[in-house]
Amino acid sequence: MKRIILSTESGADLPKDLVEKHQIQVVPMHVIMDGKDYLDGELSVEEVFDYHSRTKKIPSTTATNVHEYQELFTKIRIDFPDSIIIHIGYTSKASASFQSALIASEGFEDLFFIDALNVTGGLAAIVMYAATLLEEEPSISHVHLIEKIESVVPKTRLAFLPGSLDFLRAGGRVSNVAYIGGLLLKIKPCIELIEGKLVSTRKYRGSMSVVAEKLLRDYLDQYDIDRRQLYLIYSIGLDESIKKRMDDIAKETGFENVTWMQAGAMISTHAGPGGFGIAGMEH
Structure with a gap:
């Protein structure tokens, strides 16, 4: 039976202990300060607020790009051969990230997408719902799991x-x-x-x-x-x-x-x- 791997963006704000426990694959979004691109997750929040205090400017943010998703999905395939990937993405209504993931999926098999229509804790709640189901029902099929995840998105x-x-x-x-x-x-x-x-x-x-x-x-x-x-x-x-x-x-x-x-x-x-x-x- 193929192993199911969950992936999402850093905009889910998932605590590191939960990411590690459930081996959730997280791809970074971006923060831009003074024209320099920083990866979300590698840039501390204190640096963002210090930047605003010094300059009175607010950093801007950008979505994960197609190349980064291609790297993510390729890495999952290498680390977890013969796996099924379910990507639970940051709302497509507020970021281009989900569209980038769809474009990056070309050439990958057993790769499925769910638009969480949510951000931060809302996105995390959906990812953790999926992770908990996998933990409680290790033999659940990806089809059944996807149906269950999709059913809680509007809730x-x-x-x-x-x-x-x-x-x-x-x-x-x-x-x-x-x-x-x-x-x-x-x-x-x-x-x-x-x-x-x-x-x-x-x-x-x-x-x-x-x-x-x-x-x-x-x-x-x-x-x-x-x-x-x-x-x-x-x-x-x-x-x-x-x-x-x-x-x-x-x-x-x-x-x-x-x-x-x-x-x-x-x-x-x-x-x-x-x-x-x-x-x-x-x-």
């Missing part, structure tokens, strides 16, 4: 609060008018993935400690999230007391497992320092 919910409107504005997520209004009124927009697109769905007012709790409670009221697993995402700078409070609420509301994930350099260029997010799957 996966991600919501996050950026730590800085500067970073969102630079990424074109908020207008100058909304930016100025947000600064004056201490308003933080909630960003969600709607049909694969990043959309500002509602606004919160107050300090991050207040609005993070509001977001988590609203999220759990709005979505019937499976209590077996919750993913909480933070960018460097989020206060430890907020993280503890989020843990307490998750425990109070019946979650069996809570996994914290740090936003990597690529995602942090959009979220800024001190951001907070939630990802889970509906029943």
Whole structure:
């Protein structure tokens, strides 16, 4: 029986211990600072924020390219001969990465693609769902596994609060008018993935400690999230007391497992320092 190998992008922000445990193959996306190209995962988040502090500029990001996917799929074939590759990709609605992967697939057999229509913790939740299924049912066929993964894509919910409107504005997520209004009124927009697109769905007012709790409670009221697993995402700078409070609420509301994930350099260029997010799957 052929072994099934999962692959994804660095924009999933998967913790290294989970990547190693499940032998998930991760290909880097890119961060551009002063015209120089850095690989996400090799560039620290601190360097991104230091760059902004020094220059008042926000780095830009670019997708994984066709050549990098060809190298990834070739390496998997060498490391895991006679394997079946299932690539669970960063939403095609917000990056050219998924299209690059499709183009790179020419000439490869037993290579399948799933557009996760999600990013960061939402993408990670789908990849980990697949990895857990493989662990629990090692003899599952790739056809059945793909069907199961595709069935949870529309049930996966991600919501996050950026730590800085500067970073969102630079990424074109908020207008100058909304930016100025947000600064004056201490308003933080909630960003969600709607049909694969990043959309500002509602606004919160107050300090991050207040609005993070509001977001988590609203999220759990709005979505019937499976209590077996919750993913909480933070960018460097989020206060430890907020993280503890989020843990307490998750425990109070019946979650069996809570996994914290740090936003990597690529995602942090959009979220800024001190951001907070939630990802889970509906029943």
